[in-house]
Amino acid sequence: MHTINLITKKLRLNIFKNEFNDFSERLEEKLNFLADYILVDQRKGKLKINLKFVSTSEMIKFNKDFRNKNLDTNVLSFPASEDAQKISGELGDIVMSIPYIKIESQNLNRDLEDHMMHLLAHGILHLLGFDHNKDTDADMMEAQEIKYLENFKIANPYRI
Numbered sequence: 775m776h777t778i779n780l781i782t783k784k785l786r787l788n789i790f791k792n793e794f795n796d797f798s799e800r801l802e803e804k805l806n807f808l809a810d811y812i813l814v815d816q817r818k819g820k821l822k823i824n825l826k827f828v829s830t831s832e833m834i835k836f837n838k839d840f841r842n843k844n845l846d847t848n849v850l851s852f853p854a855s856e857d858a859q860k861i862s863g864e865l866g867d868i869v870m871s872i873p874y875i876k877i878e879s880q881n882l883n884r885d886l887e888d889h890m891m892h893l894l895a896h897g898i899l900h901l902l903g904f905d906h907n908k909d910t911d912a913d914m915m916e917a918q919e920i921k922y923l924e925n926f927k928i929a930n931p932y933r934i
Contacts, residue, residue: 786810786822794827794872801887804926805894812898812922813865821865823898833871846874849893851900868897884931888923892931895919 787809789802805825813819828836830846837843837850853866870893879889899915906912920930 786813786819788822788824790824790826792827792829797887801890804887804891808891808894808922808926809898811925812895812902815922816902818865818902820863821859822863823865823901824867825894825897826867826869827872828869830871830873833869833874836869846871848874848878849897851897853901853903865898866901868894868901870894870897888928889931891926891928892919892923895922 785806787806789805791797809823809825810819813821813823833846833850834844837845837847840850840852848871850869851866852868854862854864859865870890875889875893876886879886882889896915896919899918904911904915904918906915916932920932923929923931
C-alpha cells in the first residue's frame, strides 16, 4: 500500500470555520494534506480550494439557491469555471454543514473526523468533474475516494 508523506510546502485548502471552532488543529492539517494529495494526484496541484463550514440554515439556503432543494445536506461543491480558475488559482468552493455531519457521523457510527475527511474527498472529486449520477460513474468516484482515504488509514466508508 502506498502511503504519503504528511509534509506539504504549500497549503491548498482555505478553511473558513465561522463559529465552528471546536475542531483540532490536527483535523485542519489532515484536511489540508488530503486536499493537497488529491490535487497533486489529479494534476491540479497549482490550484486552491475554499472550504467553508456552515450552519444548517446556511446549507439549506445554498441547497435551495443552487439545487432548488429546501433541505440540509452534508456537502456541496461549486466548481469554478476554467477562466475563473486561471484568474483566481482556485478550483472552486466546498461547503459542509457541520450540524448535519455531526448527526450523520453518529447515525453511521463513524468517527467524525474520518467522516469529514471522506466528505472533503467527495467534494473535491465533484470539483474535479466526478459525479455519481450513473452507477458506473458512482463506482469510479467511490473507488477514488476509497483510494485517497486508505492513504490516511481511513476505512472504506462504503463498506457496511
